[in-house]
Amino acid sequence: xxxxxYRNGSSIGRGGGxxxxxxxxHSSKYSPSSSSKSKVQxxxxxxxxxxxxxxxxxxxxxxxxxxxxxxVRLRPRNAEEMVADADFADCVESQPxxxxxxxxxxxxxxxxxxxxxxxxxxxxxxxVYEVVAKPVVESVLEGYNGTVMAYGQTGTGKTxxxxxxxxxxxxxxxxxLRAMEDILAEVSPENDLVSVxxxxxxxxxxxxxxxxxxDSISIVEDPKSGDVSLPGATLVEIRDxxxxxxxxxxxxxxxxxxxxxLNTESSRSHAILMVHIKRSVKGRNSSLSSENGSxxxxxxxxxxxxxxxxxxxxxxxxxSERIDKSGxxxxxxxxxxxxxxxxxxxxxxxxxxxxNSAHVPVRDxxxxxxxxxxxxxxxxxxxxxxxxxSPRHRGETSSTIMFGQRAMKVxxxxxxxxxxxxxxxxxxxxxxxxKLIAEHERQQKAFQDEIERMALEAQKRISxxxxxxxxxLEKEKLRCQKDYLESVKRLEEQWKExxxxxxxxxxxxxxxxxxxxxxxxRVPPVLFAPGEVAEIKQKxxxxxxxxxxxxxxIDNLKSQLIHWKQTEAARNAELLKVRKMLExxxxxxxxxxxxIEMLQSQLLxxxxxxxxxxxxxxxxxxxxxxxxxxxxxxxxxHQQLRDSGDGEKASVVKLFEQVGLHKILSLLExxxxxxxxxxxxxVANLAAEESNQEKIVEAGGLTSLxxxxxxxxxxxxxxxxxxxxxxxxMNETNQELIMSQGGISLLSLTAAxxxxxxxxxxxxxxxxxxCGNDKLQAKLRAEGGVRALLGMVGCRHPDVLAQxxxxxxxxxxxxxxxxxxxxxxxxxxxxxxxxxxxxIVQNANNEASPIRRHIxxxxxxxxxxxxxxxxxxxxxxxxxxxxxSRDCSREDIRALALRxxxxxxxxxxxxKRLRVDYG
Ligand code: ADP
Ligand code: MG
Numbered sequence: 001x002x003x004x005x006y007r008n009g010s011s012i013g014r015g016g017g018x019x020x021x022x023x024x025x026h027s028s029k030y031s032p033s034s035s036s037k038s039k040v041q042x043x044x045x046x047x048x049x050x051x052x053x054x055x056x057x058x059x060x061x062x063x064x065x066x067x068x069x070x071x072v073r074l075r076p077r078n079a080e081e082m083v084a085d086a087d088f089a090d091c092v093e094s095q096p097x098x099x100x101x102x103x104x105x106x107x108x109x110x111x112x113x114x115x116x117x118x119x120x121x122x123x124x125x126x127x128v129y130e131v132v133a134k135p136v137v138e139s140v141l142e143g144y145n146g147t148v149m150a151y152g153q154t155g156t157g158k159t160x161x162x163x164x165x166x167x168x169x170x171x172x173x174x175x176x177l178r179a180m181e182d183i184l185a186e187v188s189p190e191n192d193l194v195s196v197x198x199x200x201x202x203x204x205x206x207x208x209x210x211x212x213x214x215d216s217i218s219i220v221e222d223p224k225s226g227d228v229s230l231p232g233a234t235l236v237e238i239r240d241x242x243x244x245x246x247x248x249x250x251x252x253x254x255x256x257x258x259x260x261x262l263n264t265e266s267s268r269s270h271a272i273l274m275v276h277i278k279r280s281v282k283g284r285n286s287s288l289s290s291e292n293g294s295x296x297x298x299x300x301x302x303x304x305x306x307x308x309x310x311x312x313x314x315x316x317x318x319x320s321e322r323i324d325k326s327g328x329x330x331x332x333x334x335x336x337x338x339x340x341x342x343x344x345x346x347x348x349x350x351x352x353x354x355x356n357s358a359h360v361p362v363r364d365x366x367x368x369x370x371x372x373x374x375x376x377x378x379x380x381x382x383x384x385x386x387x388x389x390s391p392r393h394r395g396e397t398s399s400t401i402m403f404g405q406r407a408m409k410v411x412x413x414x415x416x417x418x419x420x421x422x423x424x425x426x427x428x429x430x431x432x433x434x435k436l437i438a439e440h441e442r443q444q445k446a447f448q449d450e451i452e453r454m455a456l457e458a459q460k461r462i463s464x465x466x467x468x469x470x471x472x473l474e475k476e477k478l479r480c481q482k483d484y485l486e487s488v489k490r491l492e493e494q495w496k497e498x499x500x501x502x503x504x505x506x507x508x509x510x511x512x513x514x515x516x517x518x519x520x521x522r523v524p525p526v527l528f529a530p531g532e533v534a535e536i537k538q539k540x541x542x543x544x545x546x547x548x549x550x551x552x553x554i555d556n557l558k559s560q561l562i563h564w565k566q567t568e569a570a571r572n573a574e575l576l577k578v579r580k581m582l583e584x585x586x587x588x589x590x591x592x593x594x595x596i597e598m599l600q601s602q603l604l605x606x607x608x609x610x611x612x613x614x615x616x617x618x619x620x621x622x623x624x625x626x627x628x629x630x631x632x633x634x635x636x637x638h639q640q641l642r643d644s645g646d647g648e649k650a651s652v653v654k655l656f657e658q659v660g661l662h663k664i665l666s667l668l669e670x671x672x673x674x675x676x677x678x679x680x681x682x683v684a685n686l687a688a689e690e691s692n693q694e695k696i697v698e699a700g701g702l703t704s705l706x707x708x709x710x711x712x713x714x715x716x717x718x719x720x721x722x723x724x725x726x727x728x729x730m731n732e733t734n735q736e737l738i739m740s741q742g743g744i745s746l747l748s749l750t751a752a753x754x755x756x757x758x759x760x761x762x763x764x765x766x767x768x769x770x771c772g773n774d775k776l777q778a779k780l781r782a783e784g785g786v787r788a789l790l791g792m793v794g795c796r797h798p799d800v801l802a803q804x805x806x807x808x809x810x811x812x813x814x815x816x817x818x819x820x821x822x823x824x825x826x827x828x829x830x831x832x833x834x835x836x837x838x839x840i841v842q843n844a845n846n847e848a849s850p851i852r853r854h855i856x857x858x859x860x861x862x863x864x865x866x867x868x869x870x871x872x873x874x875x876x877x878x879x880x881x882x883x884x885s886r887d888c889s890r891e892d893i894r895a896l897a898l899r900x901x902x903x904x905x906x907x908x909x910x911x912k913r914l915r916v917d918y919g
Pocket of ligand 1: 074075076078121152153154155156157158159160161267319386
């Protein structure tokens, strides 16, 4: 999409969604850009100031100051005017190239008004869209809220400009259709969501044009963010252009029916089209690792997806003539009041915003409540005022023009509508967790089953072996016995045989090849017959053989037994191995549980951050600055107290309790840089709450934070750690602890390295707190604390300067207390010695009130000591004191300055010398 001359040239800052933390201040009052308010007068010479304001200026990287843009559109004469006004000139004359409009007073005199764009009666619908609405539509697609609104007398072309469907001639299509065409061309159907509601506001009642039975829709305001929504309105998802057109037709038909029923015309009601766009931000949506990915990896990539939810509101207002005439046209009181209420409330709000009034009566009507974000809010807003040419309606035309002129002075702070989709992150985390738990359980069960099975099998085998061994032994025994009996029997038979053969008493003596025979040779022959001896020999031999066989069998069985025993030992070893594996598994489980705890702590951190960024969003939108800058912290504490009843917060606190302070503190020393950052953010958030501070310090948190400042090179860590230290430094005991642990030199070093003004702001805030401790004055100066504080004024960021000024005021106050104590002899102020005076004088009248007020106090403290007077006079501080005594908005400071001026002899002498009367 191309830009054109109407679109202003500044680039829109992109929101830094991540990392926003509690201590960051998004208030807008000190913005150096606040001087760029437009001052549009109905004169030709205003063009330069108009150009200047149109550049807008970026305050931080997500908020941009942008004026409401106003175009005027002139309707061509209609048939009736052609006839009725034939003899008269048009009451207006447009000069589109000069962007001016002349409104004729009479034949010789006219007023000239300047607009952002002047659209003549010849301007095409396409050009009107491109000039009025397209830049807004582009912004909405980038994530900003946007409003396009038409204002003007009935019959001047509001509906023609916005709602025309172009059925006969496509070139007549109005802004609503063209805007949706551009939106649908840009969004991705898979990742983005476009939905629409269409409403009518009549007599302070909101009716649903997409569902006419829904005729009393309430407007709901988020008490925290101030965002308005209409939860009762029908919301239709739009996927293509045709369905949108049908929806508009349906809405129009319902509008017609509703107005017929109520006996009214559409010109008395406001029609409001709301287009909601939700887009996921590509490239910043880091997904969780795959299902079987390692937990460590998962921890690292754990970032919630980012979504942008923006809203385009297109408003076709009721005819503006009702404002003046409704009373005179015989309406019932109720109707007249209601018709007027919303439009006149809108006029009042715009007047209040144009004049920068403290009070804007937003709550006076439903219309102004609905358009809260469009005027003076965060939306980019474009207004087209429609007028007719007829001199008969000069009065109406003039009042429409004045409305447009005032609207041009309204400044919005446009802000990207981006948020973490941490609901989806949490959903994904839960699924991941469930999967891990189930997987773990499954594995554990499988291991147990396997062990049981193996133990059973081993037992079975052992008893089998034992059984078979006993069996074999028994068999062998039986066999041996049987063999033995058989051989005895055989021997007996042989013996009998031989006896029969050789006859009784015959003994054969002779050589034999048997050793036993030889032995028996030496035995007296009377005892045994030779046959008998051989038999016995044979028997003995057999017996020996049998014994050997039995022995061999026993050996064999023994070796079998050994083998089975070995097998059993192997089983036992395996059993041991499996047990070890089970132990490892238990260990792994413990680790997983640790990871889960860490994830929970990260989730806790993310929730805190999301809360905080939301709060910052709210704060930025409301534009209200905390009036007290006595410390950085009360604002934060207040927020926390306010949130403590909140259910969501309570669950976060519970989560924190589960994780435990010691664990979080131990994560500060983690090897993993991401974990360190998460941990320090969690600690910082906890430190923001006074009730946690003692616990943190007791658990060694302060020392860990200081160590982190020393060891880390990461600026985010520095910023967050310094913020936490600043919080802890609100308490006297902690202040002494910080000093005794070399805190000043660490903070100075951090300041010297810092790039980000918010880091400096935290460091300056911490030192400023230390400056308020009477006991630490000398040490603070000796260790360079005062010089470090003054060194930071190089960064011109008002938040940093405010903290420096607060530190100086604290220091001067302590000095003043010390020297007013009896018996203390003091020299010139350390602040003057260290060269702070020129900066103090230079900023004494700084436009940012926190800076100014602290410096005014510091000057008064310094001036209370005569010994400082000479330097102060030489340095020009006397004039500032005089100014303070006259102009300071705080009465007590004014009175103090006056008293000092009157009581100091040196100041008196100088004032007298200069002939300034201060007696
Ligand atoms: P409003 O909504 O302000 O009451 P409408 O849009 O209904 O006014 O316009 C009144 C009449 O004027 C309609 O008939 C419309 O077609 C016609 N009209 C309005 N603006 C133009 C224009 N720029 N060119 C031609 N006809 C127009
Ligand atoms: Mg209309």
